[in-house]
Amino acid sequence: MVIEGMIRQFRYKPDRTKEELHLADPDPTLTPDEVRHHFATTMPLCTALISATVEKPEIEDGKILVYHFKNNLGTKG
Incomplete structure (x- = not known):
């Protein structure tokens, strides 16, 4: 039996008019x-x-761990 780790992917939408960026994990040892x-x-x-x-x-396709970056600029409170 082979146990594989999950692949991390990071997503960020720069602003409301642009598409979401899918960013590959630069280094799995980084938080x-x-x-x-x-x-x-x-x-x-x-x-x-x-x-x-x-x-x-979030887990996608049972093997991709997806992190979303939420931009806090321009939010109140």
């Missing part, structure tokens, strides 16, 4: 928050991730 920081500092389109939060993951 989801470290991945958020990585993309915020290395991808110009993702600089707003600096203040984003990481939502709880």
